[in-house]
Amino acid sequence: MVLASTIPNAARAVDTIPFTDVKGGLIEVQGSVDGAPAVPMLVDLGAGVDVLSAPVGRRYVLVNGKYVTLRLSGERVDLPIGKVLTLTVGSVRLDAPHVGIWNGLSGMGVDGLISATAFRNITTTFDFRNHAIVIEDAQTFPERIRTAVRVPLILQDDLGIALGLFARFDFGDGKTGLCEIDTGSQGITIDKTFGASIGLNPSAAGKAAIASIALVGAPQTRIEQPSATFADLIYDCNVGNSFWAGRSFTLDLPNRYIYVTTSV
Structure with a gap:
């Protein structure tokens, strides 16, 4: 099969x-x-x-x-x-x-x-x-992704010991960043240097005013004016579970894809 x-x-x-x-x-x-x-x-x-x-x-x-x-x-x-x-x-x-x-x-x-x-x-x-x-198995997987949108993943594989999952996210006006998909974080965090490069300015409390965020190639996943914070990170951004609230995503790591439901 x-x-x-x-x-x-x-x-x-x-x-x-x-x-x-x-x-x-x-x-x-x-x-x-x-x-x-x-x-x-x-x-x-x-x-x-x-x-x-x-x-x-x-x-x-x-x-x-x-x-x-x-x-x-x-x-x-x-x-x-x-x-x-x-x-x-x-x-x-x-x-x-x-x-x-x-x-x-x-x-x-x-x-x-x-x-x-x-x-x-x-x-x-x-x-x-x-x-x-x-x-999932070979029978449930096709049905699971039938109405989902497919987005490429970038895998950071370190010597076969550690594995990180990344995807490109769209912050509007053609501005994108490579963000880690991190279910160990609650919210969305933007690196200060990256934020400045796309025109974002942190508030005194370290909050980030973002117009929207979506997976690149999947405008259906857009969230308007999400809550976010600034910090000194080793990556552009870190996307936690607030982005996935009410949704589901399916990881197909052998083929380097994530499938995301298109409605919240």
Whole structure:
């Protein structure tokens, strides 16, 4: 079947993972490491690599190296990384070849971040209207995207360890930026230098007055006058979950596309 060949390792049947909105719109699920009782984790597509809290990570991660990365603000993070036997959410066993241990989760009320690497080889829908993550198969995928708009993704793949998802966003008047798609952020953040280059001026409170934002090539996704903030970022911009409120998007990472519903 031709379609099946476009979806590597397609799920045999659809699995649905319910999620809860926490901390102003972040995605919380129940995840299990090596079959242990489930603990709260965030699905954070901007995390780069899967990480566990220090208490959980020290128990289950067989450390075999170190990974150095930068947070969105440019802060350096050194992560011990290694392997776990299994990482599952609900009934779905996720691809987790590299798992880090991060002290930064201390006090956050969660014990893990599930990154884009977990969805590298499966086609996955994030349904913000119904608060669910759906693992698609060769039968459900065509129907899911039938009324969606297809937008190219740019993947930042670092040595097969970390994965970042980017797309071009339109800020009006022909001004575009390469933004990270980050479900670990609630809102929209604009880099100060990039903002100045497209004529935006931050307020004293760091708020950004933006006329509109949409995915390039998908004017149907436009949001007028969204709430946004300025910060010193390592990318042009960071698009969090406020952009997806009431929508759904489907990640087809093997083919480097994101499919987005065209109505809110």
